[in-house]
Each structure stands twice: as C-alpha cells, then as structure tokens.
Amino acid sequence: MQRISGRAAAIALAAASALGLPYAHAQTGKVVIGFLTDIAGPYGDLDGKNGAMAIQMAIDDFGGKVNGQPVELLVADNQNKADIAAAKAREWYDTQNMAMLVGGTNSAAALALSKLSAERKRVFIVNGSGSSALTNEQCSPYTIHYAWDSVAYAKVAGAALTRQGLKDWFFLTADYAFGQALEGDASKVIKANGGRVIGSVRHPINTTDFSSFLLQAQTSKAQAIGLANGGADTINAIKSAREFGVDKTAKIASLVLFISDVHSLGLPAAQGLTFTTSWDWNLNDQTRAFGRRFFEKAKRMPTEVQAANYSATMNYLKAVQATKTTDGDRIMAWFRSTPLKDFYSQGTVRPDGRYVHDMYLMQVKAPAESTQPWDYVKRIATVPGEEAFTTKAESRCPLWK
Numbered sequence: 456m457q458r459i460s461g462r463a464a465a466i467a468l469a470a471a472s473a474l475g476l477p478y479a480h481a482q483t484g485k486v487v488i489g490f491l492t493d494i495a496g497p498y499g500d501l502d503g504k505n506g507a508m509a510i511q512m513a514i515d516d517f518g519g520k521v522n523g524q525p526v527e528l529l530v531a532d533n534q535n536k537a538d539i540a541a542a543k544a545r546e547w548y549d550t551q552n553m554a555m556l557v558g559g560t561n562s563a564a565a566l567a568l569s570k571l572s573a574e575r576k577r578v579f580i581v582n583g584s585g586s587s588a589l590t591n592e593q594c595s596p597y598t599i600h601y602a603w604d605s606v607a608y609a610k611v612a613g614a615a616l617t618r619q620g621l622k623d624w625f626f627l628t629a630d631y632a633f634g635q636a637l638e639g640d641a642s643k644v645i646k647a648n649g650g651r652v653i654g655s656v657r658h659p660i661n662t663t664d665f666s667s668f669l670l671q672a673q674t675s676k677a678q679a680i681g682l683a684n685g686g687a688d689t690i691n692a693i694k695s696a697r698e699f700g701v702d703k704t705a706k707i708a709s710l711v712l713f714i715s716d717v718h719s720l721g722l723p724a725a726q727g728l729t730f731t732t733s734w735d736w737n738l739n740d741q742t743r744a745f746g747r748r749f750f751e752k753a754k755r756m757p758t759e760v761q762a763a764n765y766s767a768t769m770n771y772l773k774a775v776q777a778t779k780t781t782d783g784d785r786i787m788a789w790f791r792s793t794p795l796k797d798f799y800s801q802g803t804v805r806p807d808g809r810y811v812h813d814m815y816l817m818q819v820k821a822p823a824e825s826t827q828p829w830d831y832v833k834r835i836a837t838v839p840g841e842e843a844f845t846t847k848a849e850s851r852c853p854l855w856k
Contacts, residue, residue, distance in 0.1 A: 485525045486781055488514070488768065489547045491540050491568065492559020492583055494532035497661045497687035500715035502559040502583040502760045505753045509761045510557060512752070513768035521775045529553065533564045535660055540564035541571055548575050554781040555580065555771055557764060560686070562586035562633035569598045576783040580771065582763040585685070585711070586636040590809040591845060594852035597783050598808045599790060602763035603733045605633065607814050607843040608710050609641035611731040615816055615836070616679060616708050617648040624708070625677035626655035627668050627692055629684035637683040641710055653677055662688055665695040673701050685711045690719050697724055712819075713758045717831045722822040725831075729818050731843075734759040734799055735832060738815075741798035746829075756829040766799035802840055807852040811840035 490510055492502045507530045514526045529547055533540035540561070547553040548571075556572055558565045558581040565584035572579035573595040580599045581589055587606040589598060617624075624645055628634040634657070642652045654675045656668050669692070672680045680701065682692050689709055696702045709716075712730035736746030736756045745765070749757040757765075774789040775781055790804045795812075802812035816836040825831065847855060 485527050486521055486555075486775060487527050487529060487547070487551050487553045488771075489529045489531075489544065489551075489553045489556045490559065490764075491531055491533045491543060491556065491564065493535050493561060493686075494530075496532075496535050498535070498560035498583065498685065500719065501686050501713050501758050502764070505749075505755070505757070506559055506583070506761050506764050508752060509749065509757065509764040510768045512749070513765045513772070517769060517772045521772050522779055526772065533559065533561060535561045535564065537561075537563040537567040541567045544568055544571055548577065553577065554775075555786075557582065557767065559583040559760070561631070562589075562636065563631050565589060566593055566632060569593065569595045573597050578771065578783050578786050580767045582767060583760045584633060586632045587640055587845060588632070588636060590805075590807040590850075590852060592851045594807045594854050596808075596854060597787060599767070599787075599804055599810055600808055601767045601810045602760055603731070603814070604809070604844065605637040605640045606845045607733075607838075607840075608731045609637060609644045610843055611814050611816050611836075611838050612708070612710050612729055613641040613644040613681075614648050616706070616729060617645050617650040621679040621706055621708070622650040623676070623678045624650060624652045624681050625672040625675045625679070625705075626652065626681045626683050627665070627672060628655055628657045629660055629688055630657040631660060633685070634683045637710060638681070641681055641683065655683075658684070658688070660688065663691055665692045666699065668692075669695055669699060669701050673704060677705055679706045679708045681708045681710055683710060685713075686716070690716050693720060693728070694724065713760070714756060714829070714831060715758050717819055718755070718829070722820060722825060722831060725819045726821045727819060729816065729835070732759050732815050732817050732832075733812065734762050735815070735817065735834075736762070737830060737832075738834065745798045750829075762799050766795075766797050769797065770795055805855060807845075807850060807855040809844055811844055813840055814838045814843040 531543045555578045560583035562584040582602040585605045587604045590600045626638045628638045709728050717725045774786045778785045800812035817832045
C-alpha cells in the first residue's frame, strides 16, 4: 500500500475538513455506493440487475456528482448467502472506501451486512429484505429499513384475510431468516384477530417441487395456506397449488407478492390473490411517470423494491449534499430529522431505522379488468404506516425507548 507523507496527509486532512468529508473519501475523490443483491437467483426479477439500474438512474438524475465528487456504483451478486455478501462488503469497505451500501434481497445477508456496516459506522439501506429483526432486536444506528418488512406484510394482508373468515392457517415457509420472520409475525396477527395456526412446513430457497409440502398443507384441512416465502418460491408454490387443485379446498394466501411475480404467473393464474405492497407503478401520476421511464430502459415495469432503490439513493445523495459529508452519524441524523417525500412515498425515519410510510392492501385483477400491459393489480385499502409497522410498544429495539 502506498504511504502518504506527513505533509500530504495534513493537506488531504485539511481539504477533507473544509469539505466536511471523511479523510478516506478525500483520498479517493469519489463517493462510492455499493449494491449487493440476488442477481441471477430466485429473487432476480424482484431486484437484480434492474435494481442496480434504478440506483444508477438516481445517480444520473442527481447529476453524477455530489459536492463536486463523482458518485460510483459497485454491484455484486450476494448469491443469497450471508457469508458471500459480508465478504464482498468488507472488501469494498477496505479497498474502495464505500460510503453507503444498499442491501437487496435475502434477509440473512441483510442481517450480516447490518452488523458489518455498524462496525464500520457506514449507512446501510435495506430494500429487498423483509426480516423485521433489522429494526427490532437486531436494530442498528446505521441501518434504514426503507421499503417493507414482514410485520407490515403480516399486519396488512394477514389481518384482512383472517377478518374475512379464514381462521385456520397452515404455513409453507422458506427456511431462512425472512421466511421464519414472516411466519412468526403473521402468526401473531392471525391469533390477535381470532384465528389459529394449525401447522407449518419449511422448504429450502429455490424449491421447484412443492407437491409434498402442499400435500401436508391440504391434509391439515386448513382454510388458508399462508406462503411465507418470496420470488420464484412464491410463483412455484402458487403454480403447484393450481395444478394439484389445492386452491379449490383452501385459500392460497400469498402474504408476499410482487408485480414481477404476477407477470410470471399471468392474470389467469394469479387473479384474486390478496397481498401487501409499499408501492405500485399505477397508483398515481407520479408513480406512472417513474414507471414509464423505468420501462423505457428495462422493458418491464419496476417492482416496489426497484422503485425504493431509486428513492433511497436519491435521498441519500440529498443527505450528502445537505450535510456536506459522508460521515455515517451525520447522514443518519439527517435522515431521522428530515421528512421524506417523493414518487415512492412520504414519511419519516424512526430511531429504530424504520422508514414509516403508507402500505397498501392490493388484489390481483381478473383478466377482463386489465386495461393495458402491466395493469395487474387494484388497491383495496391504504394502511397508515403507524398502523402497518411495528409499534413502540411492540419494539425490542434499544434505540427506540
């Protein structure tokens, strides 16, 4: 490693101080943003390469620079493995002076990255991972859970379906941090609304054959089969349930569903499914404008995660511009004290790191209801963030007491 003379170090340190920038970033002369997500696996359509494209769109729209420094994006596939994600992030911190990390899909990876980012005192923004532990028992002063989480998905869709009379539930659960969190959070909501969970079975990520799991669910005589999974696993489970006729004796409750999943399933197979989301491209004029810009580049409409990637990156760059620093403590102070509002949503970041904004109860349209390509869903209800996310009374985060 090249050594810097005492005089050169003093000059660089003075320049950094004048700009309000950490010394390391004065050396590199750029602001580095990292992005780790599933690129080619079961969550690739949800986030993946188009999630990276959304971040780059935000950087370009901001002008490619902040406070005179170019903004650089680093992208890597986390392969849905926490150790791989942590190793790559550590490499970027050590060799690229990464200022901010955007965490994509896979909650086990996100939890590992949250811990590492806290050690480095760098901002970590999570969009594609849903485990509520990120802002609960494993909360961090440097992590923002920006888009959605398992509590909101459970409270909005789980409560609505239970109130509709689906009292007995059986869960098909992805066997990792997110699936376990979603099953746990949904079970609490179901019981609070007069229902009960009569069984569950766990499956590996990227399962293609759900027949044995669905047979167990069907044998339980449950009224609702809750899918505590996401991406390709949700798609395959729904397809299998339709194929074997399981949906004729029980309601398939897709607690997590994205527009990319509906696109893969097609409206005939997905129609009637009820789910929760933080955003849809067809909500209003602002969301439609972003959706069409994104479509021009990707040839598909953005998911809520990809929209959140753009929004989070843009707000981070605004924070750097306003504070004239990439210092993690000062950036996080800006986020906690500045109300956010854009095409994605509006709200505030709490001390536990949860970005609190409205959530939506949605239903997949019947084919006859769709009026244009990607017109797949309709809004059933808007749920204020204060009701959708973990409350202070429920929180186990020591930062929010």
